[in-house]
Amino acid sequence: MKPKNPVKLEGAGPLPEKALEALNHLEPSRREFLKTAGVMMIGFGLGAATVDAQNPLNPSGNVDPAQLDNWVAVAADGSITVFAGKCEIGTGMRTLQQQLAAEELSVRMESITLVLCRTGVTPNQGYTAGSFSTWTQFGAGGLRAALDTARDALYQLASAWLGVDVSRLVLKDGVFSVSGDPVSRVSYGELVQGHRFNLPVNRTAVPNDPSTWKFLGKSVPRVDIPAKTKGTFEYVQKVRVPGMLHGRVVRPPSLGAHVRNIDNSVLNGLAGNPQMVQVNDFVGVVADTQWHAIKGATALASGITWSSGDTLPAQADLYTYMTQLRSRDSFAVNTGDVDQVMATAAKTLSAQYLYPYQMHGSLGSSCAVVDVRGGTGDNASVRAWSATQSVYDVRTYLSTLLTIPARNIEVIQVEGTGCYGGNGADPVTFDAALLSQAVGRPVRLQYSRSDEMTGGEHYGHAVVSNEKVGLDANGNVIAWDYEGVVGMHGEGPLANGIGGVPGPGNFIPGALAGFPTSQVAVTATPANPVGGAFWNFGNTVPPYVSGTIGGANLGTGTVASQRSLTRIVESPLWTSYLRSPDHIQHTWAHESFVDEIAASLKVDPVEYRLRHLSDPRLINLINAVVQKANWETRPSPGFGGPFRRPGSGRGFSCVLYSGFDGYSATVAEVIVDVETGNITVTKVTTGIDTGAVINPDGLRNQMEGQVIQGISRALYEEVKFDRAASKVTSNDWRSYPVLKFGDPLPEMVTILINNLNAPVTGAGEVTITTIASAIGNAIYDATGVRMRQIPLSAENFLAAKAAHKV
Amino acid sequence: MATYALRVNGQDANVTIDDPSTPLLYVLEENFLLNGPRFGCGLAQCGSCTVLLDGKPIRSCVTPVSSADGHSVTSLEGLRALDNLPNPHALHPIQEAFVREQAMQCGICVSGPILYGYAFVRDNANPTRAEIEKALTNIICRCCAHSRMIDAIQSYAKEKSR
Numbered sequence: 001m002k003p004k005n006p007v008k009l010e011g012a013g014p015l016p017e018k019a020l021e022a023l024n025h026l027e028p029s030r031r032e033f034l035k036t037a038g039v040m041m042i043g044f045g046l047g048a049a050t051v052d053a054q055n056p057l058n059p060s061g062n063v064d065p066a067q068l069d070n071w072v073a074v075a076a077d078g079s080i081t082v083f084a085g086k087c088e089i090g091t092g093m094r095t096l097q098q099q100l101a102a103e104e105l106s107v108r109m110e111s112i113t114l115v116l117c118r119t120g121v122t123p124n125q126g127y128t129a130g131s132f133s134t135w136t137q138f139g140a141g142g143l144r145a146a147l148d149t150a151r152d153a154l155y156q157l158a159s160a161w162l163g164v165d166v167s168r169l170v171l172k173d174g175v176f177s178v179s180g181d182p183v184s185r186v187s188y189g190e191l192v193q194g195h196r197f198n199l200p201v202n203r204t205a206v207p208n209d210p211s212t213w214k215f216l217g218k219s220v221p222r223v224d225i226p227a228k229t230k231g232t233f234e235y236v237q238k239v240r241v242p243g244m245l246h247g248r249v250v251r252p253p254s255l256g257a258h259v260r261n262i263d264n265s266v267l268n269g270l271a272g273n274p275q276m277v278q279v280n281d282f283v284g285v286v287a288d289t290q291w292h293a294i295k296g297a298t299a300l301a302s303g304i305t306w307s308s309g310d311t312l313p314a315q316a317d318l319y320t321y322m323t324q325l326r327s328r329d330s331f332a333v334n335t336g337d338v339d340q341v342m343a344t345a346a347k348t349l350s351a352q353y354l355y356p357y358q359m360h361g362s363l364g365s366s367c368a369v370v371d372v373r374g375g376t377g378d379n380a381s382v383r384a385w386s387a388t389q390s391v392y393d394v395r396t397y398l399s400t401l402l403t404i405p406a407r408n409i410e411v412i413q414v415e416g417t418g419c420y421g422g423n424g425a426d427p428v429t430f431d432a433a434l435l436s437q438a439v440g441r442p443v444r445l446q447y448s449r450s451d452e453m454t455g456g457e458h459y460g461h462a463v464v465s466n467e468k469v470g471l472d473a474n475g476n477v478i479a480w481d482y483e484g485v486v487g488m489h490g491e492g493p494l495a496n497g498i499g500g501v502p503g504p505g506n507f508i509p510g511a512l513a514g515f516p517t518s519q520v521a522v523t524a525t526p527a528n529p530v531g532g533a534f535w536n537f538g539n540t541v542p543p544y545v546s547g548t549i550g551g552a553n554l555g556t557g558t559v560a561s562q563r564s565l566t567r568i569v570e571s572p573l574w575t576s577y578l579r580s581p582d583h584i585q586h587t588w589a590h591e592s593f594v595d596e597i598a599a600s601l602k603v604d605p606v607e608y609r610l611r612h613l614s615d616p617r618l619i620n621l622i623n624a625v626v627q628k629a630n631w632e633t634r635p636s637p638g639f640g641g642p643f644r645r646p647g648s649g650r651g652f653s654c655v656l657y658s659g660f661d662g663y664s665a666t667v668a669e670v671i672v673d674v675e676t677g678n679i680t681v682t683k684v685t686t687g688i689d690t691g692a693v694i695n696p697d698g699l700r701n702q703m704e705g706q707v708i709q710g711i712s713r714a715l716y717e718e719v720k721f722d723r724a725a726s727k728v729t730s731n732d733w734r735s736y737p738v739l740k741f742g743d744p745l746p747e748m749v750t751i752l753i754n755n756l757n758a759p760v761t762g763a764g765e766v767t768i769t770t771i772a773s774a775i776g777n778a779i780y781d782a783t784g785v786r787m788r789q790i791p792l793s794a795e796n797f798l799a800a801k802a803a804h805k806v
Numbered sequence: 807m808a809t810y811a812l813r814v815n816g817q818d819a820n821v822t823i824d825d826p827s828t829p830l831l832y833v834l835e836e837n838f839l840l841n842g843p844r845f846g847c848g849l850a851q852c853g854s855c856t857v858l859l860d861g862k863p864i865r866s867c868v869t870p871v872s873s874a875d876g877h878s879v880t881s882l883e884g885l886r887a888l889d890n891l892p893n894p895h896a897l898h899p900i901q902e903a904f905v906r907e908q909a910m911q912c913g914i915c916v917s918g919p920i921l922y923g924y925a926f927v928r929d930n931a932n933p934t935r936a937e938i939e940k941a942l943t944n945i946i947c948r949c950c951a952h953s954r955m956i957d958a959i960q961s962y963a964k965e966k967s968r
Contacts, residue, residue: 090912090949221908228913229901231842231882235914238841271824289836291828363846363854363948364914418912418949449847697908701954705911708950733851733946741919742943745952 003186004163065123068153068199071146072105078174078189080105080112084143085125086133087117087389088224090418091764092698093133095222097143099215099695104147104208105154107174107188109215117413119391127390127493129421129577130537131762134694135661138760140203148205150197157191210692210756217754219697224415236414237367237446239385244369246290247435247445248297250283251455252512254309254726255573259283266303270296277438280514284431286439290446309726312572319354319464322487327567328499329526332540333555334563335548341479341561345470349597353465353589354789357487357719359730360460360578361738364417365452366424370432371442376402382409383442384433387416387425393493393502394429401430401504401513402437420709422492422576424456430509431456450731456508459719460578462487462571465589470561475601477612479561480545484538484586487571490517494577498568499523508574520570536659538582539769540564542590543655544612556615556656573721573728579709580765583657584772588790591653591773595636596786602635605777606652615656621689621753622654622665628751629667629685636781647672648682651777653770662766663689663753666707668774669746672782674801677794680744681711681775686767687751691758700750703767707748710771712739718791810875814838815884816894826872831855833871834881842882843917846946853918853945857881858888861928863921882917885924900924903962904955911949918945923959931967935960 063070063083073081082101088094094114102109115122125136137143158176159166162184170177176191178184210217227233252258262283264276272292277284283304285296313321342348366387374380382404388394391411399406411429419425424447432445447456463486470479488498490511495502500518504510511517529535529549536555541547545562547555555562580587598608606626613619631650632638638649649672654665669683684707693699716737721728730736772790780786785801809822814834821837829848834840834857843866846854850865857866858880866879880888885898897905900920910916919942926941927933933941938959947955 090914092911221905225905225908225910225913226897228910229882229904229916229920230895230897231840231917233913234841235844237844237914238835240839289828290832291825295825361948363852363912363946364844365846365848415912417914420948446845449849449851701908701911701951704953705950708952709948712950732849733847738946738948739950739952740943741945741947741952742939745939745956748953 003161005160063120063123065125065141066200068146068149068197068201070123071143071201072150072197074188074192074194076189076193078111078187080107080188081115082112082143082147083115083122084137085117085123086137087128087413088415089128089389090415091702092222092695093128094224095220095698096134096694097137098223099218099220100137100144101147102215103213104144104151105174106151106171109220111174117391119395119409119411124392127393129389131657131661131765134690134763135759135761144207145203145205146201148207149199149202152202152205153197153199154188154191158186161186161191216694217692218695220695222698234414235364236369236385236387236416237364239369239414239444241369241371241442244442244444245286245288245439246293247284247286247432247443248293249431249445249447249451249455250285250297250301250304251451252281252306252309254306255312256310256726257306257308260305260307263303264300266299267296270299272296275439276300277435279434279438280512282431282434282509282512284435286435286443310572312721312723312726314723315721318462322462322485322569323464325569326522327485327569328520329523329565329567331526331529332536332564332566333529333545333547333549335561337561338479338481338563342468342470342481345478346473347471348468349471349600350466350468351593351596351788353467353592355463355465355585355588356790357459357462357573357575358578358713358717359453359457359719359736360420360423361736362417362419362423362452365447365449366428366456367416367444367446368425368429368432369442369444370429370436372402372404372433372437373440375437375440376404378405378408380404380408382433384409384411384429385414386411386429387419388413388429389419389425390493394426397426397430397504397507397510398433401510401515402433420579421460421581422458422578424452426492427456427507427509430504430507434509434513453731453736454728458490458492458508458574458576461575461582461585463582463585465586467589467593469597471597475603477544477559477597480542480559480563482540482542482564482590483567484540484565484589485567485569486582486585488520488568488575489571490574490576492576520568526565538566539586539590539655539658540566540582541659542594543618544594544609546614547659554659556618557612558614559612573719580769583655583765583769584713587653587655587769588772588776591655591770592776592788595651595777595780599636599780604633605636606631607633609652609654617689617755617758618654618656618663618665621663621687624751624753625665625667625685625687626652628687628749631667636777637784638781639784647674647782649778649780649782651774651779651781653774653777655766655769657762657766657769660761662761662763664766664770666767666770666774668771668778670775670778670782672779672797674783677797677801679715679779679792679794679797681715681746683747683749684771684774685749685751686770687753688763688766689753689755690763690766691760692756693752693754694760696752699752699763702763703750704748706765706768707771708739708745710768711746711775713768714772714775714790715739715792808872810871812874813878815880816887821871823871827870829867830857830869830871830874830879831866834866834879840881840883844914846915851944851946852915853922854915856917856921858921858925861888861925863925882920885920899965900927900959900962903958903965907954907958907961909954909958910951915945915947918942919947919955919959923955923962927959927963927966931963933960933963
C-alpha cells in the first residue's frame with residue numbers, strides 16, 4: 001500500500017567496494033544485496049541524530065558502538081544484517097546472538113545475517129571472555145539495546161507510514177499491520193529500503209517481554225554444528241590465502257634464554273626454500289609447505305646457540321617460593337575489625353589450600369594467517385585472520401609490534417580451536433605477523449604441540465590460599481579472613497592487573513622480539529576496595545560474608561567481619577586468564593574450607609552453609625540441587641551413610657560467579673580406593689541460575705562440558721617444570737594428561753533455574769568453578785582425608801592420608 | 807620426488823611430493839584442500855587428524871604419504887561417498903546423529919569420535935556405551951562433550967541396526 005506519510009529519503013550512495021570485500025565470507029546472495037543497498041540519511045525525530053554517524057561497513061576504521069547503524073542494517077528485501085562483537089569460540093555465541101536478533105526484531109532467524117568480530121566492520125566490544133558475553137549482549141550497552149532501539153524506530157516509521165498510532169500496530173515476521181484493519185501493511189524492507197537509521201543506541205530501550213519469546217528460551221540447534229560435523233567448516237587453521245607460505249617458530253630451549261649465535265647455513269640445500277626470520281630472541285622459519293617449514297625449523301634449532309635460562313624454583317618449593325615474594329596487594333573487602341573480632345572468637349580455624357599452574361591445552365594447535373604488505377610505517381598494511389577473542393585489541397598490539405598504524409590493519413576473527421581463555425590464539429597471530437613482515441608474503445603459522453603447550457601458552461595462575469575464621473560458641477562464623485597469593489607474569493591483555501600497561505611484550509612472542517614485559521608493581525600498602533562497587537572478580541570474597549563496602553551489603557552471606565586480601569606476586573612462568581580465572585582457585589579454597597568448618601562442628605555441610613547465606617537465589621538453587629541429588633542431611637565424613645560402599649561419598653560446592661554473573665551449586669559423588677588413592681567421580685548433579693534461560697540445550701551442553709573439564713582439571717592437571725633445565729616439561733598429552741575417552745565419565749544431572757525476570761548472566765565459566773571443591777569435599781566425606789592441594793591425584797591423596805594419620 | 811596414487815573421498819588422484827615421509831595430513835590439507843582432518847598434536851595422541859585408510863581409522867599426522875599410495879583415504883567430507891549414499895554433500899547418518907545430539911562445542915576434534923565411531927559400529931552391531939567408550943580410547947575432546955558424542959554414536963548404531 002502507499003504510505004500515508006512517506007518518509008523522505010535523501011543522499012543515496014552504494015557501500016564502498018572495500019567494505020563489500022571485507023564481507024567476502026558472507027554467502028554470495030548477501031554480498032549482492034549489500035552491493036545494491038543504498039546508504040541514505042534519514043532522520044525521524046527519535047532523540048538526537050548524530051552528525052557524523054560512521055559507515056557501518058568501514059574497514060580499518062573505528063566502529064562506534066553508540067551508533068545504531070553500526071549494529072543493524074535493513075535491506076529493501078527485508079533481510080537484515082546484524083553486526084556484533086562477541087565471537088563464537090565454541091560456546092554457541094553465534095547461535096545465541098542470532099536468537100536474540102530474531103527475537104527483538106520479530107523476524108525469522110534465517111532472515112538475519114550475523115557478522116561477528118572484524119575490525120572496521122563490527123562494534124568494538126572488547127574481549128569475548130570472562131563468562132561476560134551473554135550478560136553484555138543482553139545488557140544496556142550490548143546488542144540487545146541496539147536491536148530494541150531499531151525495533152522502536154521501526155515502530156515509529158510504521159506509525160507514520162500507516163497513519164495510525166503505535167498502539168494499534170501489530171508486528172509479525174518483520175511486517176507491521178493494523179489491528180482491525182486487514183489491508184494496511186508495511187514491511188521493514190519497505191520502511192527502511194536499505195537506508196540508515198542515523199540514531200544513537202538508546203541504552204534504556206525496553207527488551208521484549210520474556211513471556212512472548214519465540215526464539216529465546218528455546219533449544220535452537222547451533223547454526224555452526226552441521227558444517228563442523230561434515231568437515232567443511234573453515235577454521236582459522238584452514239584459511240588459505242593466495243601466495244601463502246608456511247611458518248614455524250623456534251623457541252628458546254629454556255625460559256629467558258637469549259640467542260648467542262645462529263648458524264643459518266644449516267638451512268642451505270633444504271627443500272622448500274626455507275628462510276630464517278630473527279627479531280632479537282624471536283626466531284622462526286618460513287617455507288613453501290608445512291612439512292618443509294617443520295624440517296627447516298628442526299634444522300635451524302640445531303644451528304642456534306642460546307644463553308642459559310632463568311633460575312626457576314624447584315617444583316616442590318613453588319608455593320613456599322611464591323609466599324616469600326614481594327607482592328601487589330589489594331583488598332576486595334575489608335571491614336577493618338577482623339583482628340579485633342577474631343580475638344573474641346570462642347575458636348579459630350585455619351587452613352592452606354594450593355592450586356597449581358594449569359594450561360588451556362587447546363586441542364587444535366593455535367594458528368593464524370597474517371599478510372603484512374609494505375614492510376613497516378604509514379605505507380604498510382596488514383590483514384590478519386586470527387582466532388582471537390578481541391580483534392580490536394589484537395589490532396592495537398599488532399600496530400606496536402609491527403610499527404604500522406592501526407588504521408592500516410584489519411583483523412578478522414575466524415573460529416579456531418576451543419580456547420577456554422587466553423590460549424595461543426593471540427600469541428600465534430603475533431608470531432605469524434613477525435614472520436610475514438620479514439618475508440613480505442602472507443604466512444600461515446600453526447604451532448606444534450610443544451609450541452602450543454610451552455611456546456605460546458600463558459598458564460592459568462598458581463594460587464596459595466590462606467583461610468582463617470573465628471567461630472562463636474554456637475559454631476557460627478563471626479569473622480572471616482582470607483589471603484590469596486596469586487602468581488602472575490606477563491598476563492597478556494590483563495597486564496593492568498599487575499600494575500602494567502598491556503602491550504606486545506606482555507605476550508611471549510612480543511617479549512622475544514624485544515618489547516618490554518610488565519613486572520608486578522609491588523605495593524607498600526594494600527589498595528582499598530572501591531566504595532560502593534563490589535567487584536568480586538576472581539571470587540576472592542567467600543560466599544558467606546556480607547560483602548560490605550561503603551555501607552552496602554553486596555555479598556551473598558551474613559558474616560559481618562571480613563577481610564579478603566589478594567597478593568599478586570611475580571610468577572616464574574608466563575600466565576594469563578584460563579577458564580574461571582582465579583574464581584576456580586579461590587572457590588576451591590573457600591568451598592573446601594567451609595566444609596572443614598562444618599566437619600569440625602559435626603554439622604551437615606549444606607546446612608552449615610545455609611546458616612551463613614542471605615542471597616535468596618543462591619539459597620533457592622542450593623535447595624533445588626540437594627533435593628535432586630537426594631542429599632542426606634548428616635555431617636561428613638559419612639561412613640555408613642547413604643553411600644554404603646566403603647570409600648564412597650558426596651560433596652557440595654556453590655558460588656555466585658564474579659559476585660553477580662550466574663549462580664552454580666554442585667553435588668559430586670566419588671568412590672575412592674583408599675589403598676591405591678584412585679579417585680573416580682561417579683555422579684555430578686549441578687544446577688545453574690543465570691537469570692532467564694536463553695537456550696536450554698545449549699546451556700546444558702556448556703554445563704556438561706564444564707563438569708567433565710572440571711573433573712579433568714581437578715584430578716589430572718598440573719603443569720610440570722624442571723628447575724635444572726629452566727623449562728616447562730609438560731609439552732604433550734603424555735606429560736600433561738587430561739581426561740580422555742576411556743577414562744571414567746560420571747553420570748550427569750543438570751538443573752536449570754529459569755529466572756525469567758532476572759538479568760541474563762553468563763554461563764561459560766560458572767559451573768566449572770564449583771567442580772574441584774565439590775570433588776575434594778566428596779573425597780573427605782568418603783574417607784575422612786582432607787585434600788588441600790590440586791590435583792586430586794592418587795599421589796596427593798596418599799600423601800594427605802599419610803599426613804592425616806600423624 | 808615421487809608420485810603417489812591416492813583415492814581421496816572416492817576420487818582418484820595422483821600427487822607428487824618430494825619427501826615420502828611427508829605426513830598424509832599435510833598432503834590432504836595442502837594438496838587436496840580438505841578441512842575435515844585437523845592438526846592437533848602431530849604425535850598420534852589426540853585423534854583430530856583421523857581419516858579412514860581403506861576403511862580403517864588412522865592418525866594422518868604420523869602416517870607418511872608414501873604408505874597411502876594405492877589406497878583409499880576417507881575424511882569426514884567423504885563418509886557419505888564411502889557408503890555409496892546419494893548426494894555426497896549431505897551429512898552421513900552418523901554425522902546427522904552428532905547434529906541431533908548437538909555433540910560438540912568447538913568441534914575441532916570430531917574427526918576422531920566420528921570416524922572411530924563409524925568404523926566401530928560398522929564392525930560391531932548394537933554396541934553398549936562402555937564398548938563405544940573403549941573404542942574411542944585415546945581420543946581427546948578438550949571441550950569435554952564426551953557424553954553427547956557417545957550418545958550420538960549409540961543413537962547412530964541403533965538407527966543402523968533397525
